[in-house]
Amino acid sequence: MPHDVTMPQLGMAQDAGKIVSWLKSPGEAVSKGDALFEVETDKATMEVEAQADGFLTGVSAGEGEDVPVGAVIARISDSAEDDASAPPPAQAEDGTDDAADELPEGHAVTMPQLGMAQDSGVLVSWQKSPGDAVSADDVLFEVETDKSTMEVEAGREGFLAATLAEAGEEVPVGEAVAIISAEAPDMPLSRSRGSATAVAEPTARAPEAKTEEVPQEKPRMAPKPAPGPSGRILASPKARRLALEQGLDLARLVDAGYDQPFHASDIETLKSLPDAAPATGVTSTSRRLIAETTADGLPDFAAWCAERHGLTDADALLAGLAASSLPTPGPVTIERRGVSRTFDAPATRCLGSVAETETAAVLTLRDLRGSRLRSVEMGGEDTPVITLTSGDTGLTLTLECTPAQLDAPGALHLLTEFAGRVEQPLRHLL
Amino acid sequence: MREITLSQAVNEALAEEMRRDETVFILGEDVAEAGTPFKVLSGLVEEFGTDRVLDTPISEPGFVGLAVGAAMTGARPVVDLMFGDFLYLVMDQLCNQAAKQHYMSGGKLSVPMVLRTNLGATRRSAAQHSQSLQALVAHIPGLKVALPSSAYEAKGLMKTAIRDNNPVVIFEDKLMYQDKAPVPEEEYLIPFGEANVKREGKDITLIATSSMVQVAEKAAETLAKEGIEAEIIDPRTIVPLDEKTLLDSVKKTSRAIVIDEGHQSYGVTAEIASRLNEKAFYHLDAPVLRMGAMDVPVPFSPALEDITVPTPEGVVENARKLCAGELIHAA
Numbered sequence: 028m029p030h031d032v033t034m035p036q037l038g039m040a041q042d043a044g045k046i047v048s049w050l051k052s053p054g055e056a057v058s059k060g061d062a063l064f065e066v067e068t069d070k071a072t073m074e075v076e077a078q079a080d081g082f083l084t085g086v087s088a089g090e091g092e093d094v095p096v097g098a099v100i101a102r103i104s105d106s107a108e109d110d111a112s113a114p115p116p117a118q119a120e121d122g123t124d125d126a127a128d129e130l131p132e133g134h135a136v137t138m139p140q141l142g143m144a145q146d147s148g149v150l151v152s153w154q155k156s157p158g159d160a161v162s163a164d165d166v167l168f169e170v171e172t173d174k175s176t177m178e179v180e181a182g183r184e185g186f187l188a189a190t191l192a193e194a195g196e197e198v199p200v201g202e203a204v205a206i207i208s209a210e211a212p213d214m215p216l217s218r219s220r221g222s223a224t225a226v227a228e229p230t231a232r233a234p235e236a237k238t239e240e241v242p243q244e245k246p247r248m249a250p251k252p253a254p255g256p257s258g259r260i261l262a263s264p265k266a267r268r269l270a271l272e273q274g275l276d277l278a279r280l281v282d283a284g285y286d287q288p289f290h291a292s293d294i295e296t297l298k299s300l301p302d303a304a305p306a307t308g309v310t311s312t313s314r315r316l317i318a319e320t321t322a323d324g325l326p327d328f329a330a331w332c333a334e335r336h337g338l339t340d341a342d343a344l345l346a347g348l349a350a351s352s353l354p355t356p357g358p359v360t361i362e363r364r365g366v367s368r369t370f371d372a373p374a375t376r377c378l379g380s381v382a383e384t385e386t387a388a389v390l391t392l393r394d395l396r397g398s399r400l401r402s403v404e405m406g407g408e409d410t411p412v413i414t415l416t417s418g419d420t421g422l423t424l425t426l427e428c429t430p431a432q433l434d435a436p437g438a439l440h441l442l443t444e445f446a447g448r449v450e451q452p453l454r455h456l457l
Numbered sequence: 458m459r460e461i462t463l464s465q466a467v468n469e470a471l472a473e474e475m476r477r478d479e480t481v482f483i484l485g486e487d488v489a490e491a492g493t494p495f496k497v498l499s500g501l502v503e504e505f506g507t508d509r510v511l512d513t514p515i516s517e518p519g520f521v522g523l524a525v526g527a528a529m530t531g532a533r534p535v536v537d538l539m540f541g542d543f544l545y546l547v548m549d550q551l552c553n554q555a556a557k558q559h560y561m562s563g564g565k566l567s568v569p570m571v572l573r574t575n576l577g578a579t580r581r582s583a584a585q586h587s588q589s590l591q592a593l594v595a596h597i598p599g600l601k602v603a604l605p606s607s608a609y610e611a612k613g614l615m616k617t618a619i620r621d622n623n624p625v626v627i628f629e630d631k632l633m634y635q636d637k638a639p640v641p642e643e644e645y646l647i648p649f650g651e652a653n654v655k656r657e658g659k660d661i662t663l664i665a666t667s668s669m670v671q672v673a674e675k676a677a678e679t680l681a682k683e684g685i686e687a688e689i690i691d692p693r694t695i696v697p698l699d700e701k702t703l704l705d706s707v708k709k710t711s712r713a714i715v716i717d718e719g720h721q722s723y724g725v726t727a728e729i730a731s732r733l734n735e736k737a738f739y740h741l742d743a744p745v746l747r748m749g750a751m752d753v754p755v756p757f758s759p760a761l762e763d764i765t766v767p768t769p770e771g772v773v774e775n776a777r778k779l780c781a782g783e784l785i786h787a788a
Contacts, residue, residue: 261784291711
């Protein structure tokens with residue numbers, strides 16, 4: 028059976044090639060793999076090999092002639108006498124021919140040959156939609172072969188008039204995958220190969236479809252587009268480590284509108300965001316707020332109260348200050364070195380009326396002043412807990428609670444008020 | 458404590474070691490009668506004679522090869538290579554012979570040799586007499602490399618180098634020969650592989666070699682006025698390198714700039730920065746920056762020469778950026 032010899036497509040945007048010289052004479056015996064002719068494009072000159080054994084016959088294009096891609100220029104026949112000559116190259120029309128009656132007019136973009144032994148490629152994805160305007164270097168679709176994935180460009184300016192395969196479909200090398208029209212299409216066509224065998228026939232006739240002898244020009248590999256700048260949060264390794272260790276989510280800083288990149292110092296900001304919910308707490312939804320006071324005003328205040336007002340129970344005073352800081356005052360437990368005392372404070376905030384009670388507390392004050400502990404993270408407990416630890420000059424107050432115990436404004440109010448009273452207890456009297 | 462110049466410190470170290478050990482001798486161009494172009498060796502020939510202070514012909518491969526052989530057979534030569542730039546001439550003697558004898562002889566031979574040479578630009582000596590080639594030598598396994606940053610280091614490191622049983626290359630900054638520093642009268646040695654924390658700080662670590670320590674110190678003073686406390690570390694020897702001190706500092710400050718006068722690309726700064734990245738990555742709050750000489754031949758033009766090497770102003774600018782959390786070299 029005679030085998031057509033066609034002008035190969037050596038580059039994506041190549042329409043024609045010039046025959047530099049024939050390396051075999053008409054009638055000469057050729058073996059598969061023999062160099063048949065030399066072709067020159069605007070990019071390269073290369074030898075094209077015979078794809079079958081036989082005899083070179085029907086040579087219809089001479090040396091120096093420009094031949095459209097896909098045009099039949101000779102045959103490899105079973106005998107040297109086969110005189111069924113190939114149609115002259117002029118008859119091989121360019122891309123507009125694959126406008127079969129049901130396909131829009133335009134230039135066919137074909138499945139490229141990316142490797143020597145490749146006979147088909149899988150369409151990975153479309154980067155343009157039917158009807159889209161495209162320019163020559165716009166990426167049209169992505170193709171995967173057994174060796175690589177590459178992007179295929181439109182090759183010319185126009186409109187994507189038809190897509191002839193769907194993502195995931197395998198398309199033989201040289202077959203039309205898309206049609207680029209000069210005019211905006213009225214009704215852009217979108218087809219899968221599976222659903223329209225009728226398409227296969229006209230496209231098989233398309234000149235580009237017959238690039239059987241495409242030699243190994245390395246395709247231009249377009250780099251994959253870099254992931255968008257918004258995809259990854261920019262943060263220093265240290266900031267990431269601190270966030271990870273403390274169960275904090277850097278995305279919350281992004282949501283809160285802070286500028287990237289984030290550094291270790293931003294972790295403090297992250298922790299102080301209103302409803303920061305460390306994921307590593309005892310319960311995943313516990314709240315933890317930290318306040319630092321510049322001074323511990325409690326000892327002086329207790330001494331003043333004892334001297335001027337005869338209020339000698341420092342714990343009762345502390346409970347009174349804390350209870351008054353609650354959105355709604357209630358019993359407060361003071362816990363120190365394993366001893367707990369619960370006090371009820373009147374709504375009048377009068378510290379002289381604070382008295383011990385058996386009623387269940389709504390707030391626990393854990394006094395760790397004087398211990399070596401500087402920071403605690405215990406998670407939610409039965410009541411909200413404020414832990415007092417000594418800081419450099421003042422106190423560190425850590426409030427931990429569950430959202431059910433205190434909502435975000437309530438927690439902020441409690442800790443802010445209490446920290447203010449600890450720093451300057453006379454505030455309580457205001 | 459008395460203050461002496463770096464030049465005097467080196468001279469003292471050599472004299473002390475030559476008195477202590479009669480196998481120590483000096484050889485090189487103009488070392489005896491002229492006392493080297495920088496007058497470092499003045500007076501030595503008078504005390505030790507021309508048998509132990511040898512003027513050689515102008516043939517660096519010749520006299521370095523002589524020193525390697527002498528070291529292999531029991532002497533402790535101190536070779537004077539007049540300019541660091543002449544290292545190119547002695548690469549085979551140094552890198553193929555001296556560096557590898559101990560290994561290739563299965564430990565039977567050792568090469569207790571010191572190669573004294575210099576580095577440093579801004580002396581208007583042009584491109585062939587201004588290079589800082591410590592990276593070339595540090596790249597070769599089997600060679601130790603010391604970079605004294607003051608007279609104190611110059612003396613202590615030189616004495617350690619002479620007593621070391623391996624080939625050691627010491628680079629003195631040719632602009633520092635007249636710089637004075639406190640140096641004890643009594644004998645002392647500075648062990649190799651022990652970095653010196655020149656200044657403590659908590660915000661950024663400046664790792665600087667040789668005269669770049671002075672650059673870092675000037676930068677740190679400016680930064681201190683802006684509230685940035687820079688810690689300065691002088692590795693003193695880059696082979697062996699005291700990684701622990703460097704890493705401890707960077708873990709504390711979480712930022713670092715590495716400063717060395719060699720060309721920046723593929724240089725000492727690159728090596729140290731890379732180790733910090735590998736071993737302190739999760740403590741870094743900013744990329745580790747390298748500051749070396751520009752990747753150009755050192756210009757003769759004074760105006761140009763001065764800007765090809767790291768300057769205090771440049772260090773300050775980079776430190777400010779790192780501490781402010783600016784996005785550095787973001788893709």
